[in-house]
Structure formats: C-alpha cells, structure tokens
Amino acid sequence: MDIYLLEAVINGILLGGVLALLALGLNLIFGVIDVVWICYAELVMCGMYMIFWLHSFFGWPILLASFAAILGVAGLGVLLHLLVISPILESAPINQLLATGGMLFFLQSLATLLFGTDFRNIGLRLPIIELGDIFISYSRLLAFGTALIGAVALYLFLSRTYLGIAMRAIAQDREIMGLMGVDQRRIYLITSAVGGALAGLAACLLVLQYDVHPFIGLSFGPITFMICVLGGLGNMIGGFVAAFVMSQIIAIGGYYFSIEISYVLAFVFFIVLMLIRPQGLLAR
Amino acid sequence: MKNELTRRLAPLVVATLLLAFVPLATSDYVLHIAIEILLWGFVYTAWSLMGKFGLVSLGHGAFLGIGAYVSPLLWNYAGLTPWLGIPIGVLIAMLLALVIGYPCFRLRVIGHYFALVTLALSQVALLTIVAARDITGGSLGMTPKAVGHSWYALQFPEKPYFYAIALVAWVFGIVVWHFVDIGEGRAALDAIAEDEGAAAAIGIDVMREKLRVTLASAALTAFGGALLSQYFMYVNPDTLSGIGVSLQIVFAAIAGGMYSAFGPTAGGLFTIALPEILRITMGTNFVGAANTIYGALLVIFIIFMPRGIIGWFESRLAAAPARS
Numbered sequence: 001m002d003i004y005l006l007e008a009v010i011n012g013i014l015l016g017g018v019l020a021l022l023a024l025g026l027n028l029i030f031g032v033i034d035v036v037w038i039c040y041a042e043l044v045m046c047g048m049y050m051i052f053w054l055h056s057f058f059g060w061p062i063l064l065a066s067f068a069a070i071l072g073v074a075g076l077g078v079l080l081h082l083l084v085i086s087p088i089l090e091s092a093p094i095n096q097l098l099a100t101g102g103m104l105f106f107l108q109s110l111a112t113l114l115f116g117t118d119f120r121n122i123g124l125r126l127p128i129i130e131l132g133d134i135f136i137s138y139s140r141l142l143a144f145g146t147a148l149i150g151a152v153a154l155y156l157f158l159s160r161t162y163l164g165i166a167m168r169a170i171a172q173d174r175e176i177m178g179l180m181g182v183d184q185r186r187i188y189l190i191t192s193a194v195g196g197a198l199a200g201l202a203a204c205l206l207v208l209q210y211d212v213h214p215f216i217g218l219s220f221g222p223i224t225f226m227i228c229v230l231g232g233l234g235n236m237i238g239g240f241v242a243a244f245v246m247s248q249i250i251a252i253g254g255y256y257f258s259i260e261i262s263y264v265l266a267f268v269f270f271i272v273l274m275l276i277r278p279q280g281l282l283a284r
Numbered sequence: 285m286k287n288e289l290t291r292r293l294a295p296l297v298v299a300t301l302l303l304a305f306v307p308l309a310t311s312d313y314v315l316h317i318a319i320e321i322l323l324w325g326f327v328y329t330a331w332s333l334m335g336k337f338g339l340v341s342l343g344h345g346a347f348l349g350i351g352a353y354v355s356p357l358l359w360n361y362a363g364l365t366p367w368l369g370i371p372i373g374v375l376i377a378m379l380l381a382l383v384i385g386y387p388c389f390r391l392r393v394i395g396h397y398f399a400l401v402t403l404a405l406s407q408v409a410l411l412t413i414v415a416a417r418d419i420t421g422g423s424l425g426m427t428p429k430a431v432g433h434s435w436y437a438l439q440f441p442e443k444p445y446f447y448a449i450a451l452v453a454w455v456f457g458i459v460v461w462h463f464v465d466i467g468e469g470r471a472a473l474d475a476i477a478e479d480e481g482a483a484a485a486i487g488i489d490v491m492r493e494k495l496r497v498t499l500a501s502a503a504l505t506a507f508g509g510a511l512l513s514q515y516f517m518y519v520n521p522d523t524l525s526g527i528g529v530s531l532q533i534v535f536a537a538i539a540g541g542m543y544s545a546f547g548p549t550a551g552g553l554f555t556i557a558l559p560e561i562l563r564i565t566m567g568t569n570f571v572g573a574a575n576t577i578y579g580a581l582l583v584i585f586i587i588f589m590p591r592g593i594i595g596w597f598e599s600r601l602a603a604a605p606a607r608s
Contacts (some may be wrong), residue, residue, distance in 0.1 A: 036396060084583055087587050088587050091590065093396060094340050094399065097340075097396060098340075098534065098538060098586050099586040101534070101535070102580075102583035102585075102586060105578065105579030106582075106583065107579075109572040109573075109574075109575030110572070111572075112575070112576075113576050214572075218527065222527055225403065226400070226404055229400050233396065233397075258415055260412075260415035261411075263411050264415065267404040267407050267411070270401075271401055274393065275387040275388070275391055
C-alpha cells in the first residue's frame with residue numbers, strides 16, 4: 001500500500017473522531033428535543049473565540065480557558081433553547097429548523113461585528129509525530145482521543161444515570177414520560193446544556209488545528225448535518241459510524257483528487273445513500 | 285375563473301405602472317437598488333412556489349448558481365449569445381431538479397430530510413464551481429467578456445435598460461405565482477402538504493403535482509440567476525450558490541410572507557434595503573451590524589410572524605372588519 005495513501009487513511013480516521021463528536025451533540029439534541037440546530041457549528045465557532053480571547057488575550061492557561069469555553073457554550077445552548085426553541089416547540093418542525101438557521105446568520109454576523117473577519121490563531125503549535133515515513137499531527141491525535149472519550153462518557157451517562165435514562169425515555173415517548181413524573185422542561189434544558197458542552201469540547205479540539213474566523217462554521221457545519229442524517233437523525237451509533245465513513249471519503253478523495261472534489265464526492269454519496277436508505281446507514 | 289384572475293392581477297397592474305415611472309424620477313443609485321430588489325424578489329417568488337406547499341428546499345443555491353454560470357461560461361468560451369445560453373442554463377437546472385426531485389418524491393423524502401438532501405445539493409454546486417477553478421475562476425469568481433451596449437450579448441451599462449428587463453421578469457414571476465395559486469394543482473398541492481398518504485388515496489397524482497411545481501421553481505430560479513449575472517457582469521460562487529444563498533432565499537421569502545403574491549418581493553425589499561439603510565446611517569465602521577440585526581429579526585419573524593410581513597398585514601386587515 002502506498003505510504004501516502006496510508007497517511008491519508010490515518011488522517012481520515014483522526015478527522016472522523018472530531019466529526020463524530022460534532023455529530024454526537026447534534027444527534028443528542030435531535031433525539032431528545034426533536035429539533036435540528038442548524039447553528040450548531042456556529043456554537044463551536046463561539047467556543048473557539050472564547051478560548052482564543054481567554055488564552056491569547058487574557059493569558060489564561062489553555063486548559064482553564066478550554067474548560068471555561070465548554071461551560072460557556074453549554075450556557076449558550078441553554079440560552080438558545082430558552083429564547084428560540086421553547087417559544088416554537090409546538091410549531092412545524094421546519095420552522096424550528098429555520099429559526100436556528102436565523103441564529104446561524106445572527107452569530108456569524110455578530111462575530112464579524114465584534115471581531116472582524118481576521119483569521120485568529122491561538123499560536124499553540126503541538127509537535128508532529130513521525131512513524132517511519134508517516135506524519136501524524138499530535139493535535140489531531142489528541143482530538144481523536146478526546147472525541148472517543150467524550151463519546152464513551154456520553155454513552156455511560158445515557159445508559160447508567162437516571163437523568164440519561166430519562167432523556168432517552170423522553171426521546172421515545174414524549175407524552176407518557178410526563179405522566180411518569182419526568183419534568184420535560186428540565187430534561188430539555190439539561191439536554192441543551194449537554195449538547196452545548198459537546199460543541200464546546202469540539203471547539204477546544206478544533207482551535208488547536210484551525211484558525212478561528214466568523215465563517216468557520218460553514219466549513220464543517222454542512223458535513224455534520226450530512227453525517228447525522230446519514231446515520232439516521234437521532235441515532236447516535238449510526239452517526240458515529242457515518243462520521244468515519246464520510247471522513248474516509250474526504251481523506252481518500254482528497255488524496256486522489258482535490259479537497260473540493262472530495263467534499264463533492266462525500267455530498268453526492270450522501271444524496272445517493274439518502275435515496276437508497278432514507279432512514280440512514282444502520283436502518284433495519 | 286376569469287373574474288378571479290382579473291381581481292388578482294389588478295394590484296399587479298397598478299404596481300407595475302407605478303414602478304415603470306421609477307427610472308424617470310431617481311438617481312442611478314436608487315435604480316441600482318430597485319433592480320436588485322426586483323431580481324432577487326423574482327428569485328424569492330420562484331422559491332415560494334415550492335415553499336408554500338411545504339417543500340422547503342435549501343437547494344435553490346444550486347439552481348441559481350447553474351443559471352448564473354452557464355450563460356457567462358458559454359459566452360466566454362464558445363461565444364454563444366446569452367439568448368441561447370440562458371435557456372440552456374435553465375434546462376440544465378430543470379434537469380437537475382428532475383434528477384433530485386424524482387427519487388425524493390418517489391421515496392417520500394419530506395420535511396427535514398428533504399431540506400437536508402437539497403442542502404447537500406447546493407453544497408455540491410458550490411464546491412463543483414470552486415473545484416473547476418480553471419474555467420470558473422473558483423472562489424475569485426469570473427466576469428463575462430464585456431462588449432458595451434449590446435442586445436446580442438444582453439449587456440447594458442445604462443441602468444434603465446436593465447430596470448425594464450428586471451421589471452418584466454418580476455411581473456412574469458408574479459403572474460406565474462398567481463397561475464399556480466389558482467390552478468387545479470393548488471388544491472392538490474395543499475392536500476399533499478397536509479397529508480401525502482391521504483392525498484394519494486383520493487386519487488391525486490402526488491408525483492406529478494410535486495414535480496411540476498419543483499421544475500417551475502427551479503427554472504425560474506435559474507433564470508433569475510442568469511439575469512443577476514448579466515446585470516452584475518460578475519459571478520461568484522459564494523454569492524450565487526451554496527448554503528449561504530440558499531438560506532438567504534428561504535429567509536427572505538419567509539420574512540416577506542410566502543403565502544402572499546407580493547410577500548417574497550417584500551422580503552427582497554427588506555433584505556436589500558435594510559443593509560443599505562444601515563450602511564448609510566451607520567457608515568462602514570460596523571461591518572456585520574446590518575446582518576446581525578437582520579439575523580435577529582429573522583428569528584423574531586419566524587417565532588412571532590410565521591406568515592411574514594405581508595401575511596401579518598393581511599391577517600390584520602381580515603380581522604379588522606370582523607371586530608367592528
């Protein structure tokens with residue numbers, strides 16, 4: 001096997017970890033609240049700015065800044081739910097999708113207004129690991145590992161704790177869970193906070209690899225939706241698998257053609273698969 | 285039917301007569317804004333043909349992009365006049381709409397899923413344009429070869445010419461909107477939007493009705509894209525295709541009111557005039573201020589006025605006599 005192809009495959013797997021983390025948060029929100037946050041990647045962008053300012057401008061240690069960003073984005077998630085989602089919880093699903101789409105515009109232009117369109121970098125360069133002839137970026141490896149740990153932690157939370165079980169139960173039957181004494185409103189708020197925290201975690205990992213600018217959300221937002229839908233909206237394991245399938249298409253496509261073509265291939269793959277298996281990759 | 289059509293078209297005739305005098309009374313700058321509003325209003329109206337029947341497409345960026353690029357590409361590389369290039373672009377957009385629409389409707393991809401599949405479509409269009417940078421100029425965009433005032437090349441440096449073209453296109457869009465709204469298909473499409481299974485059960489050809497309105501919408505959108513590129517004499521993938529434009533189209537149509545004939549145009553007025561007004565009053569120090577306000581207003585519109593500006597006025601007018 002070609003050594004460069006192998007490198008592309010490994011980088012694809014590492015990219016898949018971050019995409020899986022993003023898809024996980026979006027799927028959690030969709031599964032429990034039944035809403036698609038079109039502005040999810042913009043929340044990640046907010047988190048990246050938080051880390052940038054706290055670390056580079058106020059001089060906080062990177063770990064503390066990351067932790068603050070996770071909390072901050074979790075707070076944004078709660079605000080988003082309270083201000084935008086809960087007033088239209090009962091209206092047509094497409095209106096909810098559009099309202100969060102409006103938030104996408106709002107957050108993007110607010111970031112432009114506050115910070116300008118400069119590309120900002122936290123100036124932290126992690127070493128590159130050399131395995132024989134293969135180069136692997138340490139920040140990608142870290143992102144991959146953290147994403148896996150995050151996924152496992154979420155899995156344990158959803159399967160072992162009372163709150164997690166209540167969240168999954170609500171996803172299955174909204175009406176009955178109210179009668180069972182589960183406070184739907186509270187569960188929704190907690191879900192939004194957890195979904196936001198996952199976006200914050202993704203921000204911590206992405207800020208190590210990419211410069212932050214107001215439109216960065218557009219570079220991985222669409223692919224995240226495709227992954228969620230491909231895995232079956234709300235199906236977390238499906239989303240996890242789909243993230244790695246998509247990232248391999250992007251990595252290998254990028255190796256043979258160009259990066260844009262690889263994304264075109266990924267989107268075309270998505271459209272074709274949607275038409276063959278509308279319920280997602282792992283649908284029975 | 286005939287009376288109905290007359291009653292409906294009367295406001296359009298009045299509006300057109302009033303608008304026809306605009307070039308006599310204003311500066312080039314105002315005329316430029318007016319052309320933009322009419323052309324975008326035309327595109328938004330085209331989108332609302334589908335949108336008001338619950339077919340929320342986020343893929344119109346793809347149709348717009350095809351319309352905008354095909355004719356300048358043919359003009360630059362093959363010397364083909366836009367009189368042929370534009371119809372070719374429209375046909376390609378319709379073909380794409382058919383290729384995506386047919387399987388979607390066959391397999392009942394609706395709601396969220398339809399929105400997201402079409403979203404992928406508009407990303408494919410954007411990325412393809414960027415990837416083919418050797419001929420399309422990629423992210424830098426491209427310029428059709430300018431030849432000055434020419435009917436053959438459909439290029440008019442003088443604004444009033446293009447204003448007339450934009451006005452005619454816009455009137456055409458509104459007439460098509462009414463045509464769809466009073467045609468037999470309307471009741472069928474309403475029934476489909478309500479419950480697709482039930483509509484099919486009472487003998488409505490769901491596939492045919494949906495495809496008709498989708499093809500019409502895609503064709504008009506591509507035509508609008510072609511006119512935009514002829515007017516601006518510059519095409520850029522980010523302003524004419526992709527997720528950003530797709531969302532812009534959806535929001536303007538909804539903010540204006542997609543259930544009213546003039547609604548999408550009102551959305552165009554709102555989305556084009558507002559940034560201009562804010563730019564003039566606040567200066568260029570606040571890049572992004574206009575869009576921030578715009579984004580916030582959109583969210584508020586969707587929460588409090590789901591039928592848009594015109595729809596809100598209409599319901600107020602309808603409620604007023606009932607109260608007195």
